[in-house]
Amino acid sequence: MYGPVTAVKDLSLAVRRGEFLTILGPSGSGKTTALMLLAGFEAPTQGDILIAGKSIAAVPSYRRDQGIVFQSYALFPHLTVRRNLEFPLEMRGMNAAERASRVKRMLERVHLNEFGDRLPSQLSGGQQQRVALARALIADPPVLLLDEPLGALDRNLREQMQGEIKSLHREFGKTTICVTHDQEEALTLSDRIVVMRDGRIEQTGTPEALYDRPRTRFVAKFLGEANILENPAFPIEADTVQPSGTMAMIRPERIRVLTPAASRSADTDQRQSVTGIVDDMIYAGPQRKYTVRVGENVLIVREHVASGQPVFHSGDEVRLDWLRSDVRLVVA
Template identity: 50%
Template sequence: MPVPEAPSTVPSSPALVRFEGVYKTYDERNWVVDNLDLDIRQGEFLSLLGPSGSGKTTTLMMLAGFDAPERGRILMDGNDISTLPAYKRDMGVVFQSYALFPHMSVAENVAFPLNLRKVPTAESKARVKEALALARLEGFEDRNPSQLSGGQQQRVALARALVYRPRMLLMDEPLGALDKALREHMQLELKAIHKQLGITFVYVTHDQDEAMTMSDRVAVFNEGKIAQIDCPQAIYNRPSTRFVANFLGETNMLEGVVLSVSGGQAQIRLSEDSSIHQAGCTDPELAAGSMAALAIRPENLRLAAPGEAAVQACVIDSVFHGAHCKLRLNMAKGSELSMTYNPGNLGRAAPMPGEMLSLALPGSQAMILR
């Protein structure tokens, strides 16, 4: 596998960590991480989100010092740490497996990193107490991991990673083994701990809701590259590619031909019914005459007002989800749409299978993607 030329030197920036042109392969044929440039800001909660094999965990392992890049550099405070051993990087790490020592008590597990650093006993006890309080584990000091629930074990692993006050906390799907209710509860707790400590959190997950709930920014990985990085609201509402739009929640994609592109907006004529619609566009390579898709979330579809530009679709079925209902619809040429609505706000009786609906596609809530 040919190795690319080394990247040019980039001037230092206020970013705490910077990946510069980083590559990683395990089989000498395929890049698991492919020319990665990434700045991690001081004090932010950054989630690395993507499907299995997208490169997010490998990126975290290189940041932690458990793996090294084939090419490129990882900088911290402007210093190259690409080959620095993990124990010298001042980073706490929490894994999905927790990796607790079964023969040690909770307090002994938490104190372990301090013992390695030969922290004096009195200071070690004070720090352990502080870390256990932060993780809400007071009173559990003498228990063994086998006596704890999954959520409690996760808290012990978190306390152990934070006890020596690292500059960064790295987490590799730490909530993956928990049930849904506990996982959602721990998401809020992690967010609160991040706010309290003010240190940088880097969090790997394949769960879109998890990333959206906790993060200041989300980096969406695909095939070793970052497809988009931004705040959760921008990633969700203004995806830059079809992959991002489809990976983060459900998205309707209506194919068509681009008529014009100007000022961050584009016009598209839909193949389905030749109707013309305008929506946002951030792709610099999108041009008039090219094929593209109008992407719109199910919750942004609505019933069209009289005289408003609309598409026609037939209701296939309706599914009740408690707080909302979801319609599945077919357009004349077979394109399928999904629409989410709140029954109390619909302003009419619930649509029934076989009914034809006129649907508006609000351009302010849609994107045109290649």
């Protein structure tokens, strides 16, 4: 709790050994507080924290034997890369020869063997992130905690480092808990994702399950784009009966945009079609994004750019269709 505010409520979560689990949520959802509790920088007012069956709730952070990577990297600015990596080993009483050997291997692993004598200020953002990851892993901790690890990098570097983090996770097999608000990062890196909202867990599952089968409107909208068909101007055809209190949802990439006179596909009996008017088209490299007005509803459609396909513009009449099996039902 922070004064009268309860930052995390009724949080119950088990993390499997060797799993990469991401806690995802918007600002104020409680995700960072959850990580701070695991790291020992905050103490729970109720409940317990167990690692391998042993309580660590009362154990100070410096005795928890965890590797931590912060968004700001938190490298020692006055120490070289080599000394930054040596520091956690020195604190554990490792002898000089073993320290030097382990640092050498780790520098080679993160492709920084030529940068050992540089200061952090002499490195790029991606190189600093590699040093931070190497320092967190070098002492062989049972648990690795990542706090918005790629938030300070530009898009290209983020994608590059996502691949590096996945590679390191496969190689070292560490139980990893990552906190982020970046949906793409969570989908790319995780074995499982925990979506948090207002201090509670909204839904937990694999990236595929959460994206394809969200249970709530919040998860559907937060984890990618979603067309929520609330009080639609047309009847919804789905493979299951729609219970009271639910809304239909369909992902933009599941919808096809066609000319009204386009021939019907062989699986037309499994599809629903509606007609609408294009409000806008945005070209985004490999994709086109359409917003299409159907009665009082506006649907988002994303299609991959391919040669020979028609391109629609504002004011064009189009036909939208989708498989009934791609319709999902979510609660508010």
